Amino acid sequence: MDAWLVALQAATVALVLALIYRPLGDYMALIYTGTRDLRIERGFYRLIGVDARSAQTWQSYLRSVLAISLVGVVLLYSLQRLQTVLPYALGLPAIPQGVSFNTAISFVTNTNWQSYSPDVTMGYSVQLVGLVVQNFVSAAVGLCVAIALMRAFAAVRSGTIGNFWVDLTRGILRLLLPLSVLAAVVLIASGVIQNLTGFTTITTLTGASQSLPGGPVASQEAIKILGTNGGGFFNANSAHPFENPTAFTSLLQVVLMLAIPFSLARTFGTLVGDRKQGYAIVGTMASIFVISLTALTLFETLGTGTAPQLAGAAMEGKETRFGIGASTLYATSTTLTSTGAVNSMHDSFTALGGLMPMFNMMLGEVAPGGVGSGIYGMLILAIIAVFVAGLLVGRTPEYLGKKLGPREIKLASLYILVTPTLVLAGTALSFAIPAVRADVEGTSIWNPGLHGLSEVLYAFTSASNNNGSAFAGLTANTPWFNAALGSAMLLGRFIPIVLVLALAGTLAAQDRVPATAGTLPTNRPQFVGLLVGVTIIIVGLTYFPVLALGPLAEGLQ
Amino acid sequence: MTSARSNARHCWVAVRAILLLTAVLGIVYPFAITIVGQVGFSAQANGSxxxxxxxxxxxxxxxxxxxxxxxxxxxxxxxxxxxxxxxxxxxxxxxxxxxxxxxxxxxxxxxxxxxxxxxxxxxxxxxxxxxxxxxxxxxxxxxxxxxxxxxxxxxxxxxxxxxxxxxxxxxxxxxxxxxxxxxxxxxxxxxxxxxxxxxxxx
Structure with a gap:
């Protein structure tokens, strides 16, 4: 593998993202600020019984978010339990309660953690009518929350932050669905399957038999990636040749998962009326991305560790067509967004290489993060950064003309405490409760020793940050993990959303104060540096001890 | 409107929204893509x-x-x-x-x-x-x-x-x-x- 080829493929991604940044970002701004409804949208609003012209307070907006999520969980749970009576079930049994609970929460929270093996668990009906629908809806909900926060920054003494149902509908019908159709067609043309034929048994060249799977894969793959969902149609996810057949489709998937999250920085700049603010945000995201990608590629290329050294390269858990370069690019993209799809097995990465995806998620998935959730996470960190700078110079902090008083800082601080609490508490409880520990060590952990701790830490990091990737050796289909990770996903998704919408409510109600000579400029490279520093330091200090016990110890031994 | 009634109303809207979206995203979308795949790219769509x-x-x-x-x-x-x-x-x-x-x-x-x-x-x-x-x-x-x-x-x-x-x-x-x-x-x-x-x- 030549270093310059790896750099060239990353440069290709950067170039494509740069080219679509303006048009896609402005298009999204138009979607959420336009006053005209499409005909189909008017019909939709009539059928669901909402007045598209009425705006909601933050409390009402939040109730709508929670309502659609609750209904989504109940429906998805029921569909799984009733699998046997649904068409195209492939003769598979009803999905057990624990898995159904975990999966329903997983897909509604945009996590797509999979404690089951889809190849032998999910029939086509559950995949399509259940999982695909939530792939769209959960991504659109993330967008809604992000847009509500952006509107709040732009608003002046407003009691409302928009209409959730309008935001949801437009996000799906004008953005996610058309892009998914395009992506699905390109994926099929490149080899991703799309049929309803079930398993076909064939006789191989040597006379053995092989059971080839079918399935409506491309339609699901498109929104799985575009909506930063990540739940695979097959167990091997995007390493499976039917999901990701070539190095070209792998690069396309990387572009698709980064497209909306990066371009939302443009939408943000446009909505708050200062596009340079958007450039500062995207600059921060891109800086962290480049640093992380470089580190992971370096670790995997060096291939330290007993097994990679013995084999001559870190190729365990990697596909020949991707090699190391296309695997590290994918792994970085999937964990710096909330996607969680994998084209290589993170559990088999070198010790320090395996630390990188974990660390990416621990950053809060903000570079560029999930669809919607990435930018609202980054804006929270921006508030923290402004606050820290304000403390240093002794001035009342303000961001985009909004004063950051005690209430705003409390909400932002609570936000950044939620996921570390869930991750560390979940990991600690897995080993602190004797009966659970016996089960975790006896049943769940696949790789013994330090790596086993990393597997559990990775699982809670992934669930709490709504990523969905795994150190997949871990057997997560146990009562403890189904329940604990299900709870972590739920709390890791909705507590931050409550806090963000509450923040949006207070910000919207404020006046906008004019910038003075004492205002910290938040649209310059200096602020990008500050924001990168705050992001990495806050995370580094929070997680350093536990990382030292797992991947760091394994890598340095 | 009381809070309980308001919550119920939000849920009722959500139920109708999810059902409609399921029809569009869970049925029409994948079947339309299946038709496109089978007609336009039959070899790839069926597993090369x-x-x-x-x-x-x-x-x-x-x-x-x-x-x-x-x-x-x-x-x-x-x-x-x-x-x-x-x-x-x-x-x-x-x-x-x-x-x-x-x-x-x-x-x-x-x-x-x-x-x-x-x-x-x-x-x-x-x-x-x-x-x-x-x-x-x-x-x-x-x-x-x-x-x-x-x-x-x-x-x-x-x-x-x-x-x-x-x-x-x-x-x-x-x-x-x-x-x-x-x-x-x-x-x-x-x-x-x-x-x-x-x-x-x-």
Whole structure:
């Protein structure tokens, strides 16, 4: 593998993202600020019984978010339990309660953690009518929350932050669905399957038999990636040749998962009326991305560790067509967004290489993060950064003309405490409760020793940050993990959303104060540096001890 | 409006929204894409199947085992990578090994593979490329590195009574370059290589 080829493929991604940044970002701004409804949208609003012209307070907006999520969980749970009576079930049994609970929460929270093996668990009906629908809806909900926060920054003494149902509908019908159709067609043309034929048994060249799977894969793959969902149609996810057949489709998937999250920085700049603010945000995201990608590629290329050294390269858990370069690019993209799809097995990465995806998620998935959730996470960190700078110079902090008083800082601080609490508490409880520990060590952990701790830490990091990737050796289909990770996903998704919408409510109600000579400029490279520093330091200090016990110890031994 | 009634109303709107969205996103969208795929890209949509004399013998995208029923490699075929999918290349159970870098099972598997492949190929242990010693992410990797394909040429030629140069030329003709010249890695598709081998005679 030549270093310059790896750099060239990353440069290709950067170039494509740069080219679509303006048009896609402005298009999204138009979607959420336009006053005209499409005909189909008017019909939709009539059928669901909402007045598209009425705006909601933050409390009402939040109730709508929670309502659609609750209904989504109940429906998805029921569909799984009733699998046997649904068409195209492939003769598979009803999905057990624990898995159904975990999966329903997983897909509604945009996590797509999979404690089951889809190849032998999910029939086509559950995949399509259940999982695909939530792939769209959960991504659109993330967008809604992000847009509500952006509107709040732009608003002046407003009691409302928009209409959730309008935001949801437009996000799906004008953005996610058309892009998914395009992506699905390109994926099929490149080899991703799309049929309803079930398993076909064939006789191989040597006379053995092989059971080839079918399935409506491309339609699901498109929104799985575009909506930063990540739940695979097959167990091997995007390493499976039917999901990701070539190095070209792998690069396309990387572009698709980064497209909306990066371009939302443009939408943000446009909505708050200062596009340079958007450039500062995207600059921060891109800086962290480049640093992380470089580190992971370096670790995997060096291939330290007993097994990679013995084999001559870190190729365990990697596909020949991707090699190391296309695997590290994918792994970085999937964990710096909330996607969680994998084209290589993170559990088999070198010790320090395996630390990188974990660390990416621990950053809060903000570079560029999930669809919607990435930018609202980054804006929270921006508030923290402004606050820290304000403390240093002794001035009342303000961001985009909004004063950051005690209430705003409390909400932002609570936000950044939620996921570390869930991750560390979940990991600690897995080993602190004797009966659970016996089960975790006896049943769940696949790789013994330090790596086993990393597997559990990775699982809670992934669930709490709504990523969905795994150190997949871990057997997560146990009562403890189904329940604990299900709870972590739920709390890791909705507590931050409550806090963000509450923040949006207070910000919207404020006046906008004019910038003075004492205002910290938040649209310059200096602020990008500050924001990168705050992001990495806050995370580094929070997680350093536990990382030292797992991947760091394994890598340095 | 009381809070309870307001919550109920939100949920009722949500129920109707989810049902409508399910119809559009869960039924119309995937079926429309299926029709497009079946009409426009039938070969790809159905799994890039490979046929020989009218009989399907596999998929160009899904790897196969070229072993006997006990799992011992057959010398007349190019061999695929080690596989963690079921008993090996079980297309209904895609999976990597998920062994970590310090896992003793992985370390001994790599050592064992190195010596058995060296013996099987009659090659030095140092000459065996990494992909031959490691399991892929999917367990269904249809390809091997050009280095591993070249390594197998003498053994396959001998088993089939062909000249090494003939088999070597076949391998070189089946090399696939990187996508667009720079994406991913160069590969050789094992099923297609073996199929072409049967046409060489021997």
């Amino acid at each position: 199947l490979v046929s020989e004399n009218g009989t399907v013998i596999g998929s160009a995208l899904i790897g196969q085992s070229f072993t006997d029923s006990d799992g011992a490699p057959l010398p007349e075929w190019f061999q695929s990578r080690p596989s963690a999918a079921g008993a090996g290349y079980d297309a209904a159970a895609s999976s990597g090994s998920n062994w970590g870098p310090e896992n003793h099972d992985l370390i001994s598997a790599i050592s064992e593979r190195r010596s058995s492949i060296a013996a099987f190929e009659g090659a030095s242990a140092e000459s065996i490329p990494a992909d031959a010693l490691t399991a892929s992410a999917s367990g269904l990797d249809p390809q091997i590195s050009p280095a591993y394909a070249r390594l197998q040429v003498p053994r396959v030629a001998a088993a089939r009574g062909l000249s090494e140069s003939q088999v070597h030329a076949l391998v070189e003709s089946k090399l696939a370059a990187r996508d667009l010249g720079y994406l991913g890695e160069p590969t050789v598709n094992v099923l297609q290589l073996n199929l072409a081998l049967t046409h060489l005679g021997g």
